[in-house]
Amino acid sequence: HILVFMVHLLERQVTANRYLFLAILPEVIVILMSFMVLFLRQGVLTQSIKLIEADQQGYDNIWAAFLTVPSAGHQLEELRRIIKSIRPLHAPRQYNRVPRGENNIIVKIASEFVERNHGARKKLKRFISGSDEKQIHEKQHGGSVAEEKNEAYKQIDFDSPVSSLDQLFVQAAGVEPILRRKVQEWALASHGFFPAVNRGVKTFVSWEDVEATPALKNQIKWTSLKRPTRAVEKLLRSYGGDTSKLVDICRSSIVYEEVRDVTACMETILQDPDVTILRVKNRLDMHYDSKMSAGYRDVAMNMRIISDETIKMGCETHVCEVQLILRPFAENKSEKGHKLYVQFRNARAE
16 A cells, blocks of 8 residues: 555655756665565564464463463462572673783783772773672682682683683583583482483483483483584674674573472582572563564573583683473474474574
8 A cells, every 4th residue: 555655645745846866766666665664574574473373372371271270379379589689780691711822911910000090990890890790709618719610710811701702612612511510410309301302202301310220311302502603693684793792602491390399409509609690581481481482482592501620621701501301392492393493583684
């Protein structure tokens, strides 16, 4: 209808004043092309939503069924309380280490300058000690940061975000086995499960059962590093080429049957002295709009692991991701559904 209106308007302009029409013709073409692009874009978005309608409805039904459980509201509120107490960063990033060798002199001089000039302390404190994250770590662990952790924070250069995708993948490869051992410990302490395949059938294995029967470990399907092609897509589509914003190359997940177990896992992680939680996306919040994730819900955390092992490997600055998933949502995942979601994501340029 808009296009028809524009055509009639053009006919009148041509009749009234041919010269005026020629003068505004370029602008008219631009407007028409803009309307056409918007129309086609809306069509693509509508089609993309239809792709995942069935899966979204399935996830929404799971959530609706869960909310009918009498203790659901209390469990969700307790989880929300724990997450709220963390007070994480809004948007964590990947940072480099402070340069070694002669450049350490700069850090030493800056430290001495801060000691002598109280007015400059606030301005340079972030550069010297990474105070924001250190304070988060202190709050999460209920006290001052141990000396070795304090030294590790001094080695994170918060003025130097990572710009190399190769560097992130090398660090992720180093952190992956360490993170895997961590999630095994957390799962054991909180009745967690891991996705598994037994004779071609999708199932879930609790880490308690693996401890009792080690052969079950061979059935577990561990989360792999993000594919380089997907990392590049996300880098360009979502982050404008800023490599430091990619914080989920190294990732893992734990599956739970109850929200109270998710909360127990959160509490266990908070007690781990090697871990600082930098961000939490609580998709199990009752106020969360599930349309943002095609109905899917979980708790996703970004964290930094600073241990003797990661420090020795030079990957203590790397930020990774852990997802805590309720079993019904994990069971509803399928290869076909994932392919449709990829099409949905691509259509939205995400």
